[in-house]
Amino acid sequence: MRYIKLPSENFGKFFKSLGEWGTLYAPVKKGDIYSFQEVHDPAEIALDYTRTMLPPKKFFFRPKEAILRLKNGRWEEEIEAEPTVLFGLHSCDIHGLKILDKVYLNEPADPYYKSRREKTLIIGISCMPDEYCFCKSLGTHFAMEGFDLFLHELPDGWLVRIGSVRGHEMAWENSELFEEVTDEDLANFKEFEEKRAKAFQKELPQEGLADMLDLAYNSPVWKKYAEVCLACGNCNMVCPTCRCYEVCDSWMDAYSSVRERRYDSCFMENHGLVAGGHNFRPTRLDRFRHRYYCKSYFDPTAGYNCVGCGRCDEFCPAKIEHVKVLEEVRGSLQ
Amino acid sequence: MSENPYQTYDARILEVKDLTSREKLFTLRFLDPEVEAKFDFKPGQFVIVDIRGFGEFPISICSSPTRKGYFQLCIRKVGRMTKFVHKMNEGDVVGIRGPYGNGFPMEKMEGSNLILVAGGLGMAPLRSVLWYAIDTGKYENVWLLYGTKAYEDILFRDEIIHLLKHGEAMNCSVKLAYEVESPSCIYLEQGFSDRVCKGVVTDLFRGEEFDVNNTYALICGPPVMYKFVIRELLDRKLSPGRIYMTLERRMRCGVGKCGHCVVGTSVSMKYICQDGPVFTYWDALSTRGLI
Ligand SMILES: Cc1cc2nc3c(=O)[nH]c(=O)nc-3n(C[C@H](O)[C@H](O)[C@H](O)COP(=O)(O)OP(=O)(O)OC[C@H]3O[C@@H](n4cnc5c(N)ncnc54)[C@H](O)[C@@H]3O)c2cc1C
Ligand code: SF4
Ligand code: SF4
Ligand code: FES
Numbered sequence: 001m002r003y004i005k006l007p008s009e010n011f012g013k014f015f016k017s018l019g020e021w022g023t024l025y026a027p028v029k030k031g032d033i034y035s036f037q038e039v040h041d042p043a044e045i046a047l048d049y050t051r052t053m054l055p056p057k058k059f060f061f062r063p064k065e066a067i068l069r070l071k072n073g074r075w076e077e078e079i080e081a082e083p084t085v086l087f088g089l090h091s092c093d094i095h096g097l098k099i100l101d102k103v104y105l106n107e108p109a110d111p112y113y114k115s116r117r118e119k120t121l122i123i124g125i126s127c128m129p130d131e132y133c134f135c136k137s138l139g140t141h142f143a144m145e146g147f148d149l150f151l152h153e154l155p156d157g158w159l160v161r162i163g164s165v166r167g168h169e170m171a172w173e174n175s176e177l178f179e180e181v182t183d184e185d186l187a188n189f190k191e192f193e194e195k196r197a198k199a200f201q202k203e204l205p206q207e208g209l210a211d212m213l214d215l216a217y218n219s220p221v222w223k224k225y226a227e228v229c230l231a232c233g234n235c236n237m238v239c240p241t242c243r244c245y246e247v248c249d250s251w252m253d254a255y256s257s258v259r260e261r262r263y264d265s266c267f268m269e270n271h272g273l274v275a276g277g278h279n280f281r282p283t284r285l286d287r288f289r290h291r292y293y294c295k296s297y298f299d300p301t302a303g304y305n306c307v308g309c310g311r312c313d314e315f316c317p318a319k320i321e322h323v324k325v326l327e328e329v330r331g332s333l334q
Numbered sequence: 335m336s337e338n339p340y341q342t343y344d345a346r347i348l349e350v351k352d353l354t355s356r357e358k359l360f361t362l363r364f365l366d367p368e369v370e371a372k373f374d375f376k377p378g379q380f381v382i383v384d385i386r387g388f389g390e391f392p393i394s395i396c397s398s399p400t401r402k403g404y405f406q407l408c409i410r411k412v413g414r415m416t417k418f419v420h421k422m423n424e425g426d427v428v429g430i431r432g433p434y435g436n437g438f439p440m441e442k443m444e445g446s447n448l449i450l451v452a453g454g455l456g457m458a459p460l461r462s463v464l465w466y467a468i469d470t471g472k473y474e475n476v477w478l479l480y481g482t483k484a485y486e487d488i489l490f491r492d493e494i495i496h497l498l499k500h501g502e503a504m505n506c507s508v509k510l511a512y513e514v515e516s517p518s519c520i521y522l523e524q525g526f527s528d529r530v531c532k533g534v535v536t537d538l539f540r541g542e543e544f545d546v547n548n549t550y551a552l553i554c555g556p557p558v559m560y561k562f563v564i565r566e567l568l569d570r571k572l573s574p575g576r577i578y579m580t581l582e583r584r585m586r587c588g589v590g591k592c593g594h595c596v597v598g599t600s601v602s603m604k605y606i607c608q609d610g611p612v613f614t615y616w617d618a619l620s621t622r623g624l625i
């Protein structure tokens with residue numbers, strides 16, 4: 001890794017230069033909600049944001065998108081990917097993208113996701129956890145890869161980690177904005193990370209978690225929470241790693257049709273329905289449990305399907321807490 | 335060919351045949367000779383059928399890869415899209431992508447006995463195995479145990495009756511169980527009293543002996559059937575690793591993206607479309623919700 005320093009007074013210039021690499025998006029505050037929006041000026045962005053409602057997956061896997069267009073009886077693919085710079089991703093969201101990569105870049109790669117991923121630069125930024133965050137328990141609180149540049153807050157600027165060749169290029173072309181890192185900067189970096197590590201309020205103990213949950217398949221705790229759950233599917237929409245989709249064809253006119261896909265949710269009753277009306281997950285309990293199992297699945301190459309961002313807790317109208325559910329389920333195993 | 339895994343290729347319907355009042359057999363061939371030449375599949379694999387402008391749905395290939403120049407799909411009319419294909423005729427064109435899924439391990443099973451256990455529409459993917467085994471002649475004995483509701487519901491009735499009569503010459507023995515009595519069934523039963531009976535598919539195991547060290551069982555049928563059939567096989571001490579079953583889930587993409595076919599829990603999750611649809615009973619033991 002190469003480390004350089006961006007002094008505070010150069011931040012504005014650096015930020016403006018990012019626009020040269022593509023359309024620039026960054027976290028913006030609207031009412032009480034943060035979201036990634038197109039920005040032009042550093043004054044528009046909320047550097048100290050907690051989490052956006054929709055995660056950055058929306059840039060690669062769209063809430064709704066046309067994948068094919070029927071023209072003269074043949075499907076033509078619809079890929080529009082433009083150079084994009086995503087500024088200000090937190091470490092957990094960078095990990096979330098890695099989990100989506102595992103699905104969408106795996107052979108056969110999804111060409112829509114892939115082309116957008118290739119055309120997008122990722123700039124991470126350090127953060128302080130709030131009461132919903134539990135990324136530290138999952139090891140997703142620090143990103144070692146998956147970004148081009150990562151900015152860590154210092155009292156008088158930013159310690160920048162360079163994570164890719166394109167990251168090197170960005171630093172190279174703006175070399176007059178950067179300085180060498182001093183011992184004092186390193187001490188500040190260390191202090192920030194230590195302070196941050198202590199700030200986590202929520203923890204999800206990992207010891208044997210996957211097996212404990214599997215063993216507690218019939219736990220009454222699943223049932224208790226399934227009864228509280230509204231099956232609204234909010235938790236799926238806001239999750240940086242949920243990526244189920246539904247497909248639908250619709251006619252534009254007598255000769256042309258479009259095949260669209262849109263976010264789907266495993267809380268919907270028809271998610272597990274097959275021919276003949278048989279449903280493999282007929283009850284809300286089945287569907288509730290399925291989501292928790294899916295999120296807690298541990299893939300040896302990519303880790304858990306949950307990165308501990310806390311979105312599902314913050315945006316759950318029934319105030320169901322992810323960690324609490326898992327802890328109670330595990331606890332119910334005598 | 336396009337790199338886009340969602341692109342489908344034109345295939346012409348060469349023939350449409352009524353199998354029952356609900357199922358039709360479609361014989362297809364790709365229009366583009368290059369696509370046709372490249373298209374190869376294994377028994378147990380499926381394709382996604384694309385009715386452009388209306389949608390897509392997965393269907394098992396029911397013909398054998400040993401028979402070149404065409405492939406066949408047996409489609410039951412259950413809903414919007416399948417109703418639509420049922421209205422199509424010879425000469426019409428549909429989109430096809432695939433083949434998808436793992437298929438049955440035909441090579442690994444060479445030299446062994448095969449017991450095919452089919453319930454209803456489960457006959458479709460197993461027909462591919464059946465003709466593959468007969469055409470290649472690489473298997474000891476092939477038993478087909480087929481459970482059907484009524485005489486009118488027997489899929490590939492001509493072939494089944496042909497095999498009841500002449501199967502022995504091809505090392506193939508067919509047994510049939512029906513649930514609803516009718517003159518035709520009774521007539522069949524009189525002709526083949528040792529092989530046709532009233533009952534469910536598990537009744538066909540009665541009196542059947544097989545060498546558990548040299549036999550594989552391949553199962554396909556409605557969700558409720560698996561548990562009972564597997565119990566019969568385990569009672570006879572067949573190893574779970576020799577029990578193959580092909581499963582169905584809702585599918586949209588067929589290539590491990592859309593998440594619809596995912597089953598399992600925190601310790602083991604599987605995509606039916608990519609890890610399956612063919613699984614062994616070991617898989618069922620380690621993945622909750624598989625059957
Ligand atoms: C691997 C696999 C192999 C199959 N092989 C065959 C076959 O050989 N022959 C055959 O007749 N059918 C087969 N099916 C089932 C077939 O895919 C469904 O009957 C078909 O999708 C229903 O579409 P529809 O539009 O007519 O029904 P819809 O109007 O969409 O709905 C009718 C019913 O089918 C269910 N359904 C809808 N889409 C799917 C889907 N993609 N997968 C499963 N169920 C769905 C609905 O939930 C509903 O219960 C197979 C399914 C799978 C997953
Ligand atoms: S957001 Fe909350 S209420 Fe809505 S489906 Fe998820 S857990 Fe249930
Ligand atoms: S399950 Fe909840 S905490 Fe975990 S990644 Fe998804 S939204 Fe974030
Ligand atoms: S069918 Fe889409 S993931 Fe299996």
